[in-house]
Amino acid sequence: MLKLENVSKVYRTTEVQTLGLDGISLTIQDNEFLAIMGPSGCGKSTLLNILGLIDQPSSGSYWFYGEDVARYTEAQLTALRRTVGIGFVFQSFNLIDDLNVAENVEVALIYRGIPAGVRRKRIAHVLERVGLSHRAKHMPQQLSGGQQQRVAVARALVCEPKLILADEPTGNLDTANGEAVMELLEQVAAGGTTIIMVTHSEIFAARAQRTVHLLDGHIVTQDLAA
Numbered sequence: 001m002l003k004l005e006n007v008s009k010v011y012r013t014t015e016v017q018t019l020g021l022d023g024i025s026l027t028i029q030d031n032e033f034l035a036i037m038g039p040s041g042c043g044k045s046t047l048l049n050i051l052g053l054i055d056q057p058s059s060g061s062y063w064f065y066g067e068d069v070a071r072y073t074e075a076q077l078t079a080l081r082r083t084v085g086i087g088f089v090f091q092s093f094n095l096i097d098d099l100n101v102a103e104n105v106e107v108a109l110i111y112r113g114i115p116a117g118v119r120r121k122r123i124a125h126v127l128e129r130v131g132l133s134h135r136a137k138h139m140p141q142q143l144s145g146g147q148q149q150r151v152a153v154a155r156a157l158v159c160e161p162k163l164i165l166a167d168e169p170t171g172n173l174d175t176a177n178g179e180a181v182m183e184l185l186e187q188v189a190a191g192g193t194t195i196i197m198v199t200h201s202e203i204f205a206a207r208a209q210r211t212v213h214l215l216d217g218h219i220v221t222q223d224l225a226a
């Protein structure tokens, strides 16, 4: 379970102070598929970064599977991210251009010190799962946007994460490719992984179990799926 209590995030530069999040309290159950919506600048990415241990709240507490991590150091957060396994998927795919599909997925495993033989098996398995076994040797530029995003999902999945954070994963995709990525995330959620997905699509959000609407850094409403 993930639990935010009165979490705020202030960004300070020499000139100005911006309130990224303003008193967020939110509990996310294990195996939940949660959507986050709201206008540009309302704090969606800030919230995901805090949930994913990429960034720290300025105040409030964050219970991450039972540990209060709000005051953790950078090193503690990195260690925890590694043990729990958190998969990230971004709007812009963020694949490495000079590495082929299999190698892009492999990076996540090398980072974790997984031996080569195990890496090969896990890469083959995860590429099968996202329907891209036949593209393992392709370079990212040789793939459609939807295929690139499926590689990014494979890279997130290969470490068998408990939690996947997706920041507008279908934002750069046409309807058909967006649908394919959405179906893939639904399958992953059905397999027991917690998914938190930022989206601008009402239709995709309605397929999550719950939608949280943000405005100016706070939660305005929460809808349960019909």
Ligand SMILES: Nc1ncnc2c1ncn2[C@@H]1O[C@H](COP(=O)(O)OP(=O)(O)OP(=O)(O)O)[C@@H](O)[C@H]1O
Pocket: 011, 012, 018, 019, 020, 038, 039, 040, 041, 042, 043, 044, 045, 046, 047
């Ligand atoms: N590193 C930063 N430094 C200063 N201000 C920031 C930083 N990151 C975000 N902000 C500010 O915090 C607020 C929330 O930003 P955030 O990126 O979370 O919005 P968002 O909801 O993800 O928007 P979008 O839909 O455009 O991606 C904005 O006002 C933004 O300008």
Ligand SMILES: [Mg+2]
Pocket: 044, 045, 046, 167
């Ligand atoms: Mg954003």
